[in-house]
Each structure stands twice: as C-alpha cells, then as structure tokens.
Amino acid sequence: MSTPCAGSLLAPRALRTPLRRAAASAPMRVSFAGGGSDLPGVALLDGGRVVGAAIDLRVRVVVEPFDRGWVRMELASRGQGPPGGCAEAGAPRVLTRRRTDPPRDDLAFRLIEATLAATGVGDGVALRVETEMSPGAGLGGSASAAVAALFALRASVGEVASPEELSREAVAIERERLGNACGAQDQVFAAFGGLLDLAFDARGCSGVRRLAIGSPELVPALSAGLLLVDTAVRRVSGEVLDRVDAGAACGAKGELVAAAGEVARGFEIGSLALVLSGMRRGAAAKVRLSGAASAIAVSMQQRLDGLGVEVLRMCGAGGGGHILIWAPAERHAPILEELGPCLVRRPALGAAGVRLDPEPAA
Known part of the structure; x- marks a missing residue:
C-alpha cells in the first residue's frame, strides 16, 4: 500500500493559546539502506528509496497553558553519559519571551519556534522537549521532536492530525522555515513508526509501505x-x-x-x-x-x-x-x-x- 506524503508549503495560522495539557512522543529511527537517496536534489531524478525502522528511543514533548502574553520553551535531556563523555546530559535550557517579541534565532530553539509558528499556538504556551540525547546524534531526533511537538500542540487545541499531515508539516518546517538541506525519511519514521519501505521524489516522501516480513524470526x-x-x-x-x-x-x-x-x-x-x-x-x-x-x-x-x-x-x-x-x-x-x-x-x-x-x- 502506498501513502503519499509529499511536502507542501506551510499556510499561516491564526494565533491561539492551548486549551489543555498534551504530552506526545515520537520515535527515532535507523535506516538499513537507501539513506541519502531521499535528499531533494538526489531524488529529483528517478526517485529515491529508503528501508528502515523506528526504534524505541523517543523524544517527548509536553505542551501546557501558560501565562497569557508569554511563551516558555524548555529543552531537557534525560540521558546520562558514560565515562569518557560519549554522550552528554546537562541542566535544562529555558527561554521565556513575550508573545510580541520576535522568535529567537538561538540554534537550540529555532525548531520549537518553527513548530509554534506552524500551528499558530503561540500565546500563553509552555513547551518542553525531553530527549535521551543531544541533537546531532544521527538518529533523526530533530525530526522526532518536530513531529511530537506538532502533534502535542495540535492536541492542546483539540485538533487531530494524521501521520501524513504531521510528516509533511515537519519536512516543510525543516526545509522552508529553517532552510535545512534535509531528507524526508526521519519525519516519516517518527510519524508512522514500524518497519517501512519509503519512496521519494523531489518534493519529499511520495509513498509509505509497511514492510512485508516473510518470517516471524x-x-x-x-x-x-x-x-x-x-x-x-x-x-x-x-x-x-x-x-x-x-x-x-x-x-x-x-x-x-x-x-x-x-x-x-x-x-x-x-x-x-x-x-x-x-x-x-x-x-x-x-x-x-x-x-x-x-x-x-x-x-x-x-x-x-x-x-x-x-x-x-x-x-x-x-x-x-x-x-x-x-x-x-x-x-x-x-x-x-x-x-x-x-x-x-x-x-x-x-x-x-x-x-x-x-x-x-x-
């Protein structure tokens, strides 16, 4: 079965405030083969294909109502590195700004700012990202954070989004709002989960198929x-x-x-x-x-x-x-x-x- 999820432009949303608390989590991923063929310039000619799996490392996002007129963002790592420093855990990073202030361009918070703008939930909101590792781990953690944040923000105002919508929006955030030259596999694994066979074209993911597994072992x-x-x-x-x-x-x-x-x-x-x-x-x-x-x-x-x-x-x-x-x-x-x-x-x-x-x- 093929499920199209090609990227599209993000439409502006009216400013809203959360109605309720919502917590969501999305998985990271490993790709078995094909990674790199999902890049837009590469997939342009004859398409790309990636086969991989969502894994049991998750990024959690909690959205809560906050003081009206204010936005609070927090990044917290639950990870704990071994001797030798192969992974780092630190104190949470917190940023609080007025609703009317321009979005902060701090690299650590740009993705959160982009998800707030994409959903319109940008007043009286607190958003906390919890992860087991710092960004840049090569497991799609940023895409997992974007998908979980989009899902939690929508849930906080009573909206429901499909995996197709979430992956499409998350790709658009990375490419259009943040200007990242990223592929489109991470967002799909985060939204759909499971073991997947993905097809790509220049716009993004053009088809999602659950892998057929011929042996239970x-x-x-x-x-x-x-x-x-x-x-x-x-x-x-x-x-x-x-x-x-x-x-x-x-x-x-x-x-x-x-x-x-x-x-x-x-x-x-x-x-x-x-x-x-x-x-x-x-x-x-x-x-x-x-x-x-x-x-x-x-x-x-x-x-x-x-x-x-x-x-x-x-x-x-x-x-x-x-x-x-x-x-x-x-x-x-x-x-x-x-x-x-x-x-x-x-x-x-x-x-x-x-x-x-x-x-x-x-």
Missing part, C-alpha cells in the same frame, strides 16, 4: 545483532549535506536504491542473509558518496577488524552521531571490549509512531 534475529555506538561527536546534518558533492550523490543513488530494494526483498522472503547483504551494499555506497562523512566509521571498521562485524556504517548524514553495527550476538563481547567506554545502545525495532502519552498518576 527475522526481526528478532536482526534486532539481536544490532548495536548503536555513540561516537561522542555531534554535528548539524544540514552542514554535512551541504558538503556532499551533488554529482557524487546522484552517481551513488542507483546503488543506494538497489541496496534498499535488496533489504526489502530480504524482509519479504524472510532472509536475514539477504537483509545483511543489502545493508553492506548500502554502507559501501555511503562511503563512496562521502568519504569524509564516513571517516569515523572507516576508522572503527579497522579497529574492529576480525571481531565478527558484518555491517558497520554511519547513521544519518554522517560526520558524527552514531555508528550502526550488526554482528552475531555471540560476537558482541569482544566488540564491546574493544569499544571501551563509549555508550552502546541496543535498539528494539518497529517502535510505534507518534502518540499521546498517558497522564502521570496523581
């Missing part, structure tokens, strides 16, 4: 071997993408799309070997696309040589963030020993898309 086996390694390096994906050569990107697109098709076929027939083959093919294409953006992954591959790693690649645009590793679970111990103090996450695949979170017990 496949997803647990794939999950059991996955490790997400925090590199301790944070980067702005738009800046990484701006440095990618357009000719190289278009040249690599055919291989990226073919790798995504191989992974999708592996899921369909229940073949872990074929899924891993497609993931390796996609990882190699990403290195050819931008050696600089994959330099950390190449270095780690050399460190882990001979330890049973079957797939290793940068997540997201590269240049930092997380590295995805797949190895048989029985090989994890020596791999983890070699990685030392770095934070390693073991994601569960197929997390639910954006949703309202239950109210805490009184």
Whole structure:
C-alpha cells in the first residue's frame, strides 16, 4: 500500500493559546539502506528509496497553558553519559519571551519556534522537549521532536492530525522555515513508526509501505545483532549535506536504491542473509558518496577488524552521531571490549509512531 506524503508549503495560522495539557512522543529511527537517496536534489531524478525502522528511543514533548502574553520553551535531556563523555546530559535550557517579541534565532530553539509558528499556538504556551540525547546524534531526533511537538500542540487545541499531515508539516518546517538541506525519511519514521519501505521524489516522501516480513524470526534475529555506538561527536546534518558533492550523490543513488530494494526483498522472503547483504551494499555506497562523512566509521571498521562485524556504517548524514553495527550476538563481547567506554545502545525495532502519552498518576 502506498501513502503519499509529499511536502507542501506551510499556510499561516491564526494565533491561539492551548486549551489543555498534551504530552506526545515520537520515535527515532535507523535506516538499513537507501539513506541519502531521499535528499531533494538526489531524488529529483528517478526517485529515491529508503528501508528502515523506528526504534524505541523517543523524544517527548509536553505542551501546557501558560501565562497569557508569554511563551516558555524548555529543552531537557534525560540521558546520562558514560565515562569518557560519549554522550552528554546537562541542566535544562529555558527561554521565556513575550508573545510580541520576535522568535529567537538561538540554534537550540529555532525548531520549537518553527513548530509554534506552524500551528499558530503561540500565546500563553509552555513547551518542553525531553530527549535521551543531544541533537546531532544521527538518529533523526530533530525530526522526532518536530513531529511530537506538532502533534502535542495540535492536541492542546483539540485538533487531530494524521501521520501524513504531521510528516509533511515537519519536512516543510525543516526545509522552508529553517532552510535545512534535509531528507524526508526521519519525519516519516517518527510519524508512522514500524518497519517501512519509503519512496521519494523531489518534493519529499511520495509513498509509505509497511514492510512485508516473510518470517516471524527475522526481526528478532536482526534486532539481536544490532548495536548503536555513540561516537561522542555531534554535528548539524544540514552542514554535512551541504558538503556532499551533488554529482557524487546522484552517481551513488542507483546503488543506494538497489541496496534498499535488496533489504526489502530480504524482509519479504524472510532472509536475514539477504537483509545483511543489502545493508553492506548500502554502507559501501555511503562511503563512496562521502568519504569524509564516513571517516569515523572507516576508522572503527579497522579497529574492529576480525571481531565478527558484518555491517558497520554511519547513521544519518554522517560526520558524527552514531555508528550502526550488526554482528552475531555471540560476537558482541569482544566488540564491546574493544569499544571501551563509549555508550552502546541496543535498539528494539518497529517502535510505534507518534502518540499521546498517558497522564502521570496523581
């Protein structure tokens, strides 16, 4: 089944204030193959394709009524880094301004300001973003925050939005309001959740299909071997993408799309070997696309040589963030020993898309 969700311009909204408290969360994602073919300039010719999964790392947004005439924004990290500083947790960042003040251009708050403007909920509102990691982790956290914020803001004024609408609005916020040269996969995984096969054109995501899974053992086996390694390096994906050569990107697109098709076929027939083959093919294409953006992954591959790693690649645009590793679970111990103090996450695949979170017990 194909569900179009191509991007569109954001229409101005009348100024509103929340009627009630609303809390929503949206998942981050890992892509197995095809990442990079969703970029607008790359997908322009013959389209792009990404196969991946939402994971059980979520961004939570809480919207509440606040003093009329004022806007309060807060960013809070629930994460706790290991020795060696591979991930950071800090005190919440809070910004309070008058409703009539211009939106703040502080990099950390630009995304929140953009979601407030997109929904029109910009008076007497407090919005808090809670996440387990700082931005630039390569797992689509900014898109998850945008989707969760849009959902919570709409819910606070009694509106309901479909996953298609939320992903479309979140892409438009990134591209049109913030001017980021981003792809469109992260927003779709955040809104829809699950394991997805996505098609793209120049405007954004043009089709969403739930992956057909030919064997009940496949997803647990794939999950059991996955490790997400925090590199301790944070980067702005738009800046990484701006440095990618357009000719190289278009040249690599055919291989990226073919790798995504191989992974999708592996899921369909229940073949872990074929899924891993497609993931390796996609990882190699990403290195050819931008050696600089994959330099950390190449270095780690050399460190882990001979330890049973079957797939290793940068997540997201590269240049930092997380590295995805797949190895048989029985090989994890020596791999983890070699990685030392770095934070390693073991994601569960197929997390639910954006949703309202239950109210805490009184």
